[in-house]
Amino acid sequence: MKCLILSDSHGSQQELQEVIDRHIDEMDAVFHCGDSELRASSPVWKGAFVVEGNCDIPGEFQEYLTKEVKGINVMVTHGHLYNVKMTNVPLSYKAEEEEAAIACFGHSHIAEAFQENKVIFINPGSLLLPRGRREQTYAVVSVVDKLCTVSFLERISGEEISDMRQSFSME
Incomplete structure (x- = not known):
């Protein structure tokens, strides 16, 4: 299994399309963790799974x-609805409720991965506005x-x- 994980691209349709095009042929799924600031009808989303961030148009995408x-x-x-800038507990509970093996989130713009209670949590960082490191990042999970x-x-x-x-x- 191999997935492309993106987040917090904040209106950068061209940059987002370039990253998706670079990897699409080798991925089983493409996920965007919100704050794209694009419409659900944007052609960049063809075949992608996208959630709503706090900077997106309300109701344009699902919350999770x-x-x-x-x-x-x-x-x-x-992640904004789960207070991820303060704690991982609410997100961890939601991942458990959803029986998720992998939980992807954004909001903080900080690229990170960690495992808690057998769930692997991935924040791909931000394509344009990174925090914590200078690199503009995205993630690939396999x-x-x-x-x-x-x-x-x-x-x-x-x-x-x-x-x-x-x-x-x-395991």
């Missing part, structure tokens, strides 16, 4: 979604034989940021 990708439940939300690897890539070059790669057991 859970999709099964190659037998793995992936939950996606923006699962092979119960090993989940999260890679963070730099938007312009598509190069992996090697010191950010993390792997987690899904």
Whole structure:
């Protein structure tokens, strides 16, 4: 299973399309964690799963979604409704409720991955306005034989940021 995870692109349709085009042929799913500031009718979303962020037009997208990708439940939300800038607890409860193995979120613009209560949490950072690091980032998550690897890539070059790669057991 391999998924592209994006967030907080804040109106940057061209940059978003470039990243999606770069990886679309090798992905099983594309997820955007909100604050795209684009309409649901935008052609960039063809085949993508998108949630609503606090900067998006209300009602344009769902507040969260859970999709099964190659037998793995992936939950996606923006995070503002779960107070992710302060704590991971409400998001953790929602992921458990959704029986998610992977929970993707944005809002903080801080690229990170961690595992808690057997759920792997991924924030891909921001395509345009990163915090914590200078790189404009997105993530690729792949699962092979119960090993989940999260890679963070730099938007312009598509190069992996090697010191950010993390792997987690899904057993």
